[in-house]
Amino acid sequence: MAFTTMDDRQDSLKNLNIVGGGADGRDIPESTGQYGLGKTAEGVNIGAYSIAVNTALVTTEAGSKATIDQELNSEEWVNSVGGITIDGRPGFGRKFTVADTGTTVPVAFTEAVFPLLVTAAIDSTTNLGITDNTPLDGQATISLVYL
Incomplete structure (x- = not known):
């Protein structure tokens, strides 16, 4: 089994550089690794957030596993260094699962923990024209897929 992500607020994405959004501390400047954070009352996109798997802390019932x-x-599985998810809009997306350390072959599991790191970037208030409290309205769907 693996999982994918899909941005439910993609129309509200304001592509910004998300500083330190990856599990390895890398920035996420590409919109494919970003998710919409909602709109102001005037309809202006607020910003973006990223979702990354904290690869160092992924476990299964058998203990620590490689992400x-x-x-x-x-068709190729690779070691996930940054753990950066990609929005599953048409033509894009990334699956995540586990392997035994030193391999890139998915292994079966019955329980797994994939800690997620969520990091946001908000556009400047000058561009947003915000004067009141404004709710952040990001939403993503995580889907399980059978391998």
Whole structure:
């Protein structure tokens, strides 16, 4: 089994550089690794957030495992360093699962913990024109897929 993510607020994405959003501390400047954070009352996109798997803390009932990922249009599994999810809009997406350390072959599990890191970037208040409290309205769907 693996999981994917899908941005439910993609129309509200304001592409910004999300500083330190990856599990390895890397920035996330590309919109494919970002999710919409909602709109102001005037309809202006507020910003973006990222979702990354904290690869160092992934476990199964058998203990610590390596985190691997696969682009949706690829057959190759690779070690996931940054753990950066990709919005599953048409033509994009990334699957995440686990492997034994030192391999990139998915292994079966009955229980797994994939800690997630969520990091946001908000556009400047000058661009947003916000004068009141404004709710952040990001929403993503995490889907389980059988391998």
